[in-house]
Amino acid sequence: MIYIGSHISSAKGYEAMGKQALKLGADTFAFFTRNPRGGNAKPIDETDVKKFLKLAEEHKFGKIVAHAPYTLNACGAKPEVRDFAFRAFAEDLARMEYTPGNYYNFHPGSHVGQGSEEGIRLIAELLNHSLKQEQTTIVLLETMAGKGSEVGRNFEEIRAILDRVELSEKMGVCLDTCHIWDGGYDIVGSLDQVIEEFDQKIGLERLKAVHINDSMNGLGSHKDRHAKIGEGCIGLEALKAVARHPALQGLPFVLETPNDDAGWAEEIALLRDAASGSGEK
Ligand code: FE
Ligand code: FE
Numbered sequence: 001m002i003y004i005g006s007h008i009s010s011a012k013g014y015e016a017m018g019k020q021a022l023k024l025g026a027d028t029f030a031f032f033t034r035n036p037r038g039g040n041a042k043p044i045d046e047t048d049v050k051k052f053l054k055l056a057e058e059h060k061f062g063k064i065v066a067h068a069p070y071t072l073n074a075c076g077a078k079p080e081v082r083d084f085a086f087r088a089f090a091e092d093l094a095r096m097e098y099t100p101g102n103y104y105n106f107h108p109g110s111h112v113g114q115g116s117e118e119g120i121r122l123i124a125e126l127l128n129h130s131l132k133q134e135q136t137t138i139v140l141l142e143t144m145a146g147k148g149s150e151v152g153r154n155f156e157e158i159r160a161i162l163d164r165v166e167l168s169e170k171m172g173v174c175l176d177t178c179h180i181w182d183g184g185y186d187i188v189g190s191l192d193q194v195i196e197e198f199d200q201k202i203g204l205e206r207l208k209a210v211h212i213n214d215s216m217n218g219l220g221s222h223k224d225r226h227a228k229i230g231e232g233c234i235g236l237e238a239l240k241a242v243a244r245h246p247a248l249q250g251l252p253f254v255l256e257t258p259n260d261d262a263g264w265a266e267e268i269a270l271l272r273d274a275a276s277g278s279g280e281k
């Protein structure tokens with residue numbers, strides 16, 4: 001089995017997100033900790049969070065996968081960009097502790113011409129500054145499509161960041177199917193080999209969540225444009241095979257497809273059904 005859900009708006013708070021997830025037939029979800037384009041986060045309403053935690057327990061939700069704002073760039077060149085990254089990261093990690101033991105996923109960053117080696121160094125610097133021994137949240141590095149100067153464009157770069165983080169046990173990886181396909185990993189023709197390579201380069205024990213998306217572009221295109229499940233270049237059969245892959249059972253899967261509620265509900269049911277035939281827990 002897999003846990004599956006979509007991105008949900010955090011505008012109305014935690015309990016509202018939980019209820020919306022239930023409406024879609026989801027048992028996990030993703031949400032932006034603040035406006036995805038940046039800005040400040042709303043103050044936490046503890047009563048609201050408690051109601052959500054109760055609902056999540058009652059309905060046996062899997063881990064939820066919070067998403068950092070897109071504007072958070074840990075390896076930007078401008079001081080104000082890095083300042084925002086440090087501040088938002090610290091604030092978001094503090095918020096995450098109201099829902100203990102879940103995931104905080106972020107895009108490693110764009111090195112904007114400084115080179116990937118310097119990018120990796122700066123990202124690790126932010127993590128070493130921000131991670132705390134006492135936190136219960138696991139921080140996930142998202143695998144990227146390699147658009148522009150994105151860091152995390154292949155498994156080696158993800159591994160290089162992980163190798164530089166001191167509190168390594170607080171770190172995991174979120175695999176985005178659209179991104180790795182665009183990054184050149186052929187999950188259509190050789191899914192087993194891609195997962196094997198992930199295991200060799202990073203380690204499957206690091207894999208904590210999956211972003212399940214189709215891609216508007218071809219293998220190795222480095223574009224990052226998501227498509228609905230079955231309507232892109234990856235295709236329905238390959239994405240079903242991801243959902244039922246034995247190495248991925250038990251993980252939260254998050255849809256980031258261009259959809260409305262009815263479309264997400266349909267994709268959730270479809271992929272849950274595909275995974276339920278796997279016989280794996
Ligand atoms: Fe993302
Ligand atoms: Fe993603």
Ligand code: ZN
Nearest residue numbers: 178179224226
């Ligand atoms: Zn993407």
